[in-house]
Amino acid sequence: MNQQTKPDQAKITALQQAYKSTLLSVDKAQAEEVLRTASSMFATPLEVAELCLAPVLEQMGDAWENGHLALSQIYMASRISEELVDRILPPLQEMRGEAPKIALMLLEDHHMLGKRLVQSALRLAGIPVLDWQRVTVDELIARAKQERPDLILISALMLRAALHVRDVREGLDRAGLAIPIYVGGAPFRFDPLLWQEVGASAMGANATEAIHLVSGFLERRHVA
Numbered sequence: 001m002n003q004q005t006k007p008d009q010a011k012i013t014a015l016q017q018a019y020k021s022t023l024l025s026v027d028k029a030q031a032e033e034v035l036r037t038a039s040s041m042f043a044t045p046l047e048v049a050e051l052c053l054a055p056v057l058e059q060m061g062d063a064w065e066n067g068h069l070a071l072s073q074i075y076m077a078s079r080i081s082e083e084l085v086d087r088i089l090p091p092l093q094e095m096r097g098e099a100p101k102i103a104l105m106l107l108e109d110h111h112m113l114g115k116r117l118v119q120s121a122l123r124l125a126g127i128p129v130l131d132w133q134r135v136t137v138d139e140l141i142a143r144a145k146q147e148r149p150d151l152i153l154i155s156a157l158m159l160r161a162a163l164h165v166r167d168v169r170e171g172l173d174r175a176g177l178a179i180p181i182y183v184g185g186a187p188f189r190f191d192p193l194l195w196q197e198v199g200a201s202a203m204g205a206n207a208t209e210a211i212h213l214v215s216g217f218l219e220r221r222h223v224a
Helices: 009-024 028-041 045-065 071-088 113-124 137-147 159-163 165-174 186-190 207-223
Strands: 102-107 130-135 151-155 181-184 202-204
Touching: 009 028, 009 045, 009 071, 028 045, 028 071, 045 071, 045 113, 045 186, 045 207, 071 113, 102 113, 102 137, 113 151, 113 207, 130 137, 137 165, 151 165, 151 207, 159 165, 159 186, 165 181, 181 207, 202 207
Parallel strands: 102 130, 102 151, 151 181, 181 202
Antiparallel strands: none
């Protein structure tokens, strides 16, 4: 990877539009070509994913919410993107040892890419997480009761999924589990107060912010 400066916004927008076009036509080979072009323009694989892939999926998610795209299109776009991002981001490792239990999951949603980016970013920062994959509210609460994580990280792309964080918070409170919930995803960026309204403890706008939030949590926990 070269270490050149980040492309200007016009070039980033052009890449996003090109990538979106390949996803809408379900052309994985051409999507990979766009990704190769992006990789030559950005300094790190995480920048490629965060500035090119993730925004496109968020735009498509919005289009689905507004009835302009079919769920099948969202599903295929997600599958293609996840396969491509797996090729450029570092491999994930399972959590080991006596480190704090940090559980990361997608809540009642279809896009795994945002969660994957956060997981890889934390991995790069030396912070392993427990991957709970995709869960419903009830599944999350039941697993939290059983495994007692120290911190819960929730990724949500769709607004309806983001609103379910409130149900998670209420369910954990009823169970007597004062586990902090950190959230991220497009709905929380569009509405900067939403994370507070659903009872989350903090919100990260991207994978880089997730590193800072989790690092801060670990530092406070160590001091305590």
